[in-house]
Amino acid sequence: MALLHVLKYPDPRLREMAEPVAAVDDAIRQIADDMLETMYEDSGIGLAATQVGIAKRIIVMDLSPEMNQPQVFINPEITQRKGTQLSQEGCLSVPGYYEEVERAAKITWQALDAEGNQQTYDGEDLLAVCVQHEIDHLDGKLFVDYLSPLKRQRIRKKMEKTRKRNL
Ligand code: NI
Numbered sequence: 001m002a003l004l005h006v007l008k009y010p011d012p013r014l015r016e017m018a019e020p021v022a023a024v025d026d027a028i029r030q031i032a033d034d035m036l037e038t039m040y041e042d043s044g045i046g047l048a049a050t051q052v053g054i055a056k057r058i059i060v061m062d063l064s065p066e067m068n069q070p071q072v073f074i075n076p077e078i079t080q081r082k083g084t085q086l087s088q089e090g091c092l093s094v095p096g097y098y099e100e101v102e103r104a105a106k107i108t109w110q111a112l113d114a115e116g117n118q119q120t121y122d123g124e125d126l127l128a129v130c131v132q133h134e135i136d137h138l139d140g141k142l143f144v145d146y147l148s149p150l151k152r153q154r155i156r157k158k159m160e161k162t163r164k165r166n167l
Contacts, residue, residue: 004038004052008163009094009142010156018050018057018138020075024116028058032072032114035060040067044092046130048137051093059134063127073111076135079120080108087129089143097155101146103132 007014021028031054039047039060046061057075062068083105090098106124109131113119123131133143144152 001037002034003041004034006038006042006047006051006092007053009091009144009159011093013053014050014093014137014142015140016050016055017140018048018055020057021112024074024112024114028056028074029114031056032058032060032074036062036070036072039092042092045126046134047092048134050137050140057138059131059138061130061134063130072114073109073121073131073134074113074116076109076111076131076138078104078107078109078132078135080106082106085125085129087126089129089133091133091143093137094142094144094155094159097144099143099147099151101129101133101143103129107131109135 031049035047035049035052038052045063049056049058059073059076060070062070081104084102085105086100086102088098089101105128107128108120108122110118110120144155
């Protein structure tokens with residue numbers, strides 16, 4: 001296992017479109033394990049491969065209170081959306097910022113699990129939010145894209161300042 005570096009907004013690599021995983025093998029499982037370790041280390045509940053500079057369609061998450069129920073979704077695709085919900089979102093690539101975003105309330109999605117088996121899942125509330133947020137990452141999209149241009153610009157400027165201070 002290894003900790004990976006999480007890219008921070010506005011890093012251009014966060015805008016890359018991730019490629020589908022051709023085969024779920026040990027190398028892919030290793031990436032997923034490393035992503036989970038990185039997510040736990042940063043106290044996140046979800047992470048997409050794009051955020052660690054790997055342009056493959058892999059997302060990991062853990063919404064359990066004890067953070068002991070890791071989930072891996074490979075090549076995830078939403079097949080059904082129902083209703084809308086408004087909730088506060090944050091992101092390990094935009095640390096320190098939490099904003100309200102509108103998402104589908106209930107979704108159905110398909111993905112390969114860590115064994116490479118195609119599965120169908122249903123989720124609502126936070127689980128639905130998290131899956132939509134992480135799949136957005138695989139398409140180069142961030143939660144700040146849902147905010148007004150003014151708000152997004154403010155966050156971007158503050159993030160750039162923070163980065164300079166951390167040199
Ligand atoms: Ni995120």
